Amino acid sequence: MDISWDLLLNAIAAGLLLGGFYAAVTAGVSISFGMLDIVNIAHPGFVILGSYLAYFININFGVDPILVSILMLPVFYLLGTTVYQVYYLSFEKRGQESLRGLAFFFGLLFVTEVSLILVFGVDYRYVEAAYIGPSIHIGIVDLPLRMLVPCGAALALFGAIELFITRTFTGRAIMAVSQDQLALQLMAADPIRIKRIAFGLSIATCAIAGALLIIIQPVEPSVGREYIGRVFAICVLGGLGSMPGTLIAAMLLGIVESLTATFYGPSWAPAVSFGFLLLTLAFRPAGLFGR
Amino acid sequence: MNGVSTAKFSLIAIAIGAAVMAFAHWFNVDYLYFASYTILQFIVLATAWNILGGYCGYVNFGSAAFFAMGAYSSVFMHKFYPLPIPVLIMISAVVTGVAGLGMGYLTLRLRGSFFAIATLALAVVLQTLVVNWDYVGGSRGAYIIRPESLEFAGITINYIEYLFGLMLALAVLALVTARVIERSQLGFGFATIRDDELAAEACGVPTLRVKLIATTISGAFMGMAGAPFPYYIGYLQPSSAFGLEYAVNSIAMPMIGGTTSWVGPLVGAILLGSAQQYATVTISSAVNLLIVGLMLVAFVIIAPNGLIGLVQERLRAWRKP
């Protein structure tokens, strides 16, 4: 069969880079959904918020977007802990997480998106940085820097989280609270505080993910919606709470989406991730790598 | 059970509906028909959502998909062989009812949170399919010319009044159905699933079957609400049919009104729907959506049982000496 190798290899390469980025976006959900069992569908909304903040400071002060996001980390962390506190007091404590918690996050997603529309309008926004534009060429494969740099940053973020979770006391406490909250309490650690830290962390990742997003593609407020399916698809595919699984699942999804867009057209791309999600939920909810 | 019997309730509902119709006819202002149609549509959507969401506790984020399916099945039939709208409504009911059943079968064995995500996924997959389906217009959209009037048994009815009347009838049907369910054994079964699904199973409730009934009825009504939509709006685009405002409103209205009975979605739809109509006209449509979102968040935190929950609490406090 006469497949253009050029096209195929480039699609796969793009998919891998995209997948790396997807892993960064999903990292936060791996924590909030995978470990804390909180369905935060507003997560992509916070990512877009991060994108717009990066855009605003980049356009007005010329600061590199990734640098902006690192500076924004404490702000987003605080946002995360506040949101969790409200969520905990209003829902978890009362045992009403499922229906009302979901509605709460849905409302937050909506409010975030519409607020951004009111402030920035619906035009696409993009940032300016030295690495947006040039590409590296390896043989017949083009690696645009605007995708390579975010992928690298994403992997760094991912690695940092994995190290935090496995090597620090707080990180391991987070893993513990996801498995056995009572045991954690008996070990004199406050599970609510641990969960609050974890959720804060999960939202903090949105700052970075947002900056990476707007480097890769122009952003407008409703872009977040496409990511809801992607993020949960990757989370479920990778097996909840498994960081390595999430990374592999993200790469897989990136490649499949890239191939679909290249050979069948980009209008089919959303169906890919959401379709993947449905198939996984229907046939193997434990994910490819889950227990 | 206690209270007014179903037959009496249905008669009262039909009587109120007829009164509204007569009043509107006497008023005869086109804009009011257009605005009220939207509110009536939301009453149907909110009531339908509540059957699965409020009664059973399974959150459906894909309301827009069922609504759009109803709309697009009308478009499909219109291109294929034009039929009167009541027939289209029935066709939509079957199509979306089956879709609800199918979606339920695929997803209801999942936990509540997974189910909610799956409904969202389904909505996007469906939207992608429609966007790529040229027969119904794809992303370009489909035009349906709305006739000026309708001839029926020698009487000429203003078309928009006709659409208003249809939606009014649907609203009455939806409310009566919700109330019948609430007071039946089925409604009891729904409540056990919402309260504790594991215990319900242990008590002998066939939870999967009961949930499938809920998704089928819920989906069917959402589709029925969508069936006349192409005629109402004249030009149907996937982005408008699948708009997120349908998903948000069908969740916000029952949540704000109250999810435990048929009254909640009605109250929520009328209040929120009217407020939105007002805001769209006076401020902007973006602001009105912001208000919906904020109200949803606020109500979900402060008044988990909605407005009727607040009223019930007041009554209970007032009754205790």
Place this chain on the structure above:
Amino acid sequence: MSALLHVDNITKRFGGFVALDGVELMVNPGERLGLIGPNGSGKSTLVNCICGTLQNESGSVRFDGQVMDGLAAHQRTHRGIARSFQLPRPFHSMNLVDNLRIPLLYTVHARLGPLRSTGDLDARCLELLEMVGLAKKAKQMPRDLTQVEMRKLELARAMAAEPKLLIADESMAGLSHSEIEDILALLVQLNERGITVILIEHIMSAVMSFSQRLAVLVSGKKIADGKPEDVVRDPEVVRAYIGQ
């Protein structure tokens, strides 16, 4: 006489953790079986596998001559297995009468055919509440009950399903001596009417006085099964459980 319940060499894993390891158990019709074991030994998992809340990976569960594997929990309840939950799981949005109405409507009705009138249903619910001493709180909500009362409601709800086999999962924790006596008397009464009872408990006095036969589960394995007086003197049982 063939066994009413035959748990045939079932195994249940959670990831890498083996909760039940080749458990074999037979219960005869009309018998009073006690099941004891340390916390985490797999007692509740065993109950869940018998009742269908969980599905065992290997082996099979046979009840009343029929294979139960693959059947959903509600189907097993229809066939005559009822259980109370260790942590009470009442239906929060309904009062006590309505809580009991559910198994009557969905299990008893499903078996017997034509629906009894509402009056009959109410009478039956009150009768059951009377049996557990909750008749005075009939119209109250589960959130108004004490822990102990909630446990009694659990038992009443299991009884409402008119089972052939009733599994009482730690219904007596925290009860006073006289309350334990009441529950035991109730279970004996049910047994005299022909209902087979499996009692899962930590309160040894209750288990000893109630059981005709005693089984011991430790770390997912059954280590003893026989007459209560013999089992409690079994050195392995003493080492694993009683002598703690």
